[in-house]
Each structure stands twice: as C-alpha cells, then as structure tokens.
Amino acid sequence: xxxxxxxxxxxxxxxxxxxxxxxxxxxxxxxxxxxxxxxxxxxxxxxxxxxxxxxxxxxxxxxxxxxxxxxxxxxxxxxxxxxxxxxxxxxxxxxxxxxxxxxxxxxxxxxxxxxxxxxxxxxxxxxxxxxxxxxxxxxxxxxxxxxxxxxxxxxxxxxxxxxxxxxxxxxxxxxxxxxxxxxxxxxxxxxxxxxxxxxxxxxxxxxxxxxxxxxxxxxxxxxxxxxxxxxxxxxxxxxxxxxxxxxxxxxxxxxxxxxxxxxxxxxxxxxxxxxxxxxxxxxxxxxxxxxxxxxxxxxxxxxxxxxxxxxxxxxxxxxxxxxxxxxxxxxxxxxxxxxxxxxxxxxxxxxxxxxxxxxxxxxxx
Numbered sequence: 001x002x003x004x005x006x007x008x009x010x011x012x013x014x015x016x017x018x019x020x021x022x023x024x025x026x027x028x029x030x031x032x033x034x035x036x037x038x039x040x041x042x043x044x045x046x047x048x049x050x051x052x053x054x055x056x057x058x059x060x061x062x063x064x065x066x067x068x069x070x071x072x073x074x075x076x077x078x079x080x081x082x083x084x085x086x087x088x089x090x091x092x093x094x095x096x097x098x099x100x101x102x103x104x105x106x107x108x109x110x111x112x113x114x115x116x117x118x119x120x121x122x123x124x125x126x127x128x129x130x131x132x133x134x135x136x137x138x139x140x141x142x143x144x145x146x147x148x149x150x151x152x153x154x155x156x157x158x159x160x161x162x163x164x165x166x167x168x169x170x171x172x173x174x175x176x177x178x179x180x181x182x183x184x185x186x187x188x189x190x191x192x193x194x195x196x197x198x199x200x201x202x203x204x205x206x207x208x209x210x211x212x213x214x215x216x217x218x219x220x221x222x223x224x225x226x227x228x229x230x231x232x233x234x235x236x237x238x239x240x241x242x243x244x245x246x247x248x249x250x251x252x253x254x255x256x257x258x259x260x261x262x263x264x265x266x267x268x269x270x271x272x273x274x275x276x277x278x279x280x281x282x283x284x285x286x287x288x289x290x291x292x293x294x295x296x297x298x299x300x301x302x303x304x305x306x307x308x309x310x311x312x313x314x315x316x317x318x319x320x321x322x323x324x325x326x327x328x329x330x331x332x333x334x335x336x337x338x339x340x341x342x343x344x345x346x347x348x349x350x351x352x353x354x355x356x357x358x359x360x361x362x363x364x365x
Contacts, residue, residue: 005107008039013251026352040064121362126156128275147172158276160300181351189286197226197264208272265289287334291320307337
C-alpha cells in the first residue's frame with residue numbers, strides 16, 4: 001500500500017500532522033499491510049518504507065516549516081500558486097514510479113488530482129478543507145476524471161460530509177465515513193478541576209479557527225472567577241486580549257499530563273471549515289466537557305446537553321460555562337462523552353482496522 005500525505009510531524013511532540021503519524025503507525029503494525037509512506041520527513045513507523053526521494057524529502061520538509069500547503073494557499077492566494085504546482089509535479093512523478101502497488105491510500109482530495117489513468121484501487125480521505133477546495137472552478141471535473149475507471153472509496157473523517165460527497169461522486173465512488181482514532185492515554189485521564197475554573201482552547205490562531213472566542217468570551221472571562229488558557233501556533237497576525245492566558249503551541253504530552261486533568265472544559269468557537277477536530281475527540285475521551293459553536297462539524301459530534309454544549313451567541317456561551325461549572329452536571333456530560341467516543345471512535349488501531357477493511361474490499365474487487 002502506498003500512503004500519501006503532505007503533512008507529517010517531525011516527532012510525537014510536534015503538533016503538525018500528528019494524526020497522520022498515528023494512522024501510519026497503526027497501519028504499519030498490521031501484518032496484512034506492507035506500507036510505503038510518502039510524506040514530509042519525520043520518525044517513520046518501524047515496519048514502513050519511506051517513499052520520497054532526497055529532493056522530495058527536502059522540499060516537503062520546507063513545506064512543513066512554512067506551515068503546510070493549505071496555510072500557504074490561504075496566506076498567499078494567487079501569489080502562492082507555485083507551491084501547489086510544484087507539489088502536483090512531485091506527486092505525478094511519485095505515482096509514475098510507484099507501479100507495484102495494490103492499493104493507494106491518499107490523504108486529501110487535492111493529492112489525488114494527478115493520479116495516472118490506470119485501474120489501481122484508491123482510498124482517498126477528506127477533511128473539512130477539502131470541501132472548500134471543491135468550490136474552485138473545474139475541481140469536481142478533475143476529480144471525476146481521476147475516479148473514473150478505478151475502484152474508489154472516498155472516506156471523510158466526519159459523517160456530515162457524506163451527503164455532499166455522495167451527490168458529487170456517488171456514481172463513481174463509494175463514500176464511507178471513517179473517523180480517526182484516539183490514543184488510549186486520553187481515555188485514562190482522571191480529572192480534578194481546580195479553582196478558579198480553567199477553560200482551555202487548543203487551536204491554530206487564525207481568524208476562522210478563533211472565530212467568536214474573543215468577542216463572546218470577554219464578558220464571561222474578563223474580571224470573572226474563571227480563566228481561559230489558549231494553546232496553539234500563531235498562524236495569522238492577531239491581538240490576543242490581555243484577559244486570555246496565551247501559551248503558544250503545546251505538545252500532546254503537556255496537554256494530557258498538565259492541563260486536561262485540572263481543566264473545567266474545552267472551548268471551541270471556530271467558524272472554520274472543520275472536518276472532525278481531533279482535539280475535541282481527545283477532550284471527550286478525557287471526560288472534558290466541550291462548549292462549541294454551532295457549525296456542522298460540531299453539531300455532528302456533540303449532542304447538546306448530553307455529550308457537550310452548543311452555543312450560538314454571547315448569552316448562550318455564558319450560560320454554557322455556568323452550566324458546566326456545576327460539578328455534577330459537568331461530570332455526567334464528561335462521562336457520557338467518553339463512552340460515546342469509546343464506542344464510536346475507539347483507538348488508532350480501531351481506525352486502522354476500518355481502513356484495512358476498505359483496502360481488502362478494494363483489492364478483492
């Protein structure tokens with residue numbers, strides 16, 4: 001199997017593309033898969049073979065240092081077209097030389113655009129940003145050309161994306177929701193919230209990802225007996241209010257060991273085109289109640305008042321914080337959230353098993 005990704009962390013302490021590392025590790029542990037991985041350089045799974053050439057490796061490393069392909073396209077717009085074009089040239093070369101492959105596992109629709117016209121079966125994953133890509137003129141037609149004549153599974157990581165993908169490609173491909181997994185350590189977190197209440201937001205700092213956090217949060221946090229702690233890399237220039245405790249990027253180890261156990265809950269008021277945010281799954285596994293904005297990704301994951309809290313304005317947001325700071329209510333919602341993701345998401349090995357089932361279907365066909 002050839003797995004393709006334009007994101008990959010340098011190590012387990014790196015936040016960039018960490019979920020790809022977990023997927024690759026879990027797939028490589030399986031005895032029914034021989035994994036070849038094309039991605040930016042980093043610690044490779046022991047049983048995987050790295051497929052990038054030295055020149056590709058250097059270029060992909062620079063791409064990660066610059067923030068990744070999606071970030072560059074958002075920041076540079078038309079001025080940044082050279083980078084995606086160079087990426088497509090490299091991918092075309094990769095697909096032409098990697099011929100002895102039973103199945104292709106391509107992360108993100110854009111990385112499938114230059115697949116050759118052959119019958120090699122394809123599993124392509126989809127995140128929320130991929131749906132934004134489909135708004136570009138001609139993108140749907142280009143992908144339909146790629147899908148035609150081969151066996152294809154399109155696998156979004158969130159169920160809310162399935163209907164649209166079926167409308168666009170259902171005549172050429174099967175669409176199946178495949179959620180990512182969760183590291184077992186998040187299920188083992190034992191929480192003892194401290195006073196004043198600590199609320200966490202773990203997010204890249206962009207206008208879309210931060211959303212209404214600063215505007216809705218000021219009345220609820222400034223001068224109140226609660227704290228908002230913000231973690232994540234600054235990817236767009238913005239002013240962080242002085243009532244926010246901003247820590248920069250934090251490793252999963254730091255979040256899991258030092259912050260999740262003492263926090264009251266997680267806040268995400270994103271208006272970004274989310275798929276299924278990994279940090280929300282990890283928070284639910286750790287019994288950390290979530291207060292989230294009403295966007296499709298959040299509404300698909302959270303059952304309001306049962307496994308989390310959805311809000312649509314300043315008053316809603318303040319009421320959510322008040323409700324979940326009740327010890328009994330917060331604990332009950334956290335426990336229901338953990339059982340929800342334990343049953344429906346599981347671990348990274350469960351995720352790899354879901355993908356392996358699809359690989360077998362593709363190869364058998």
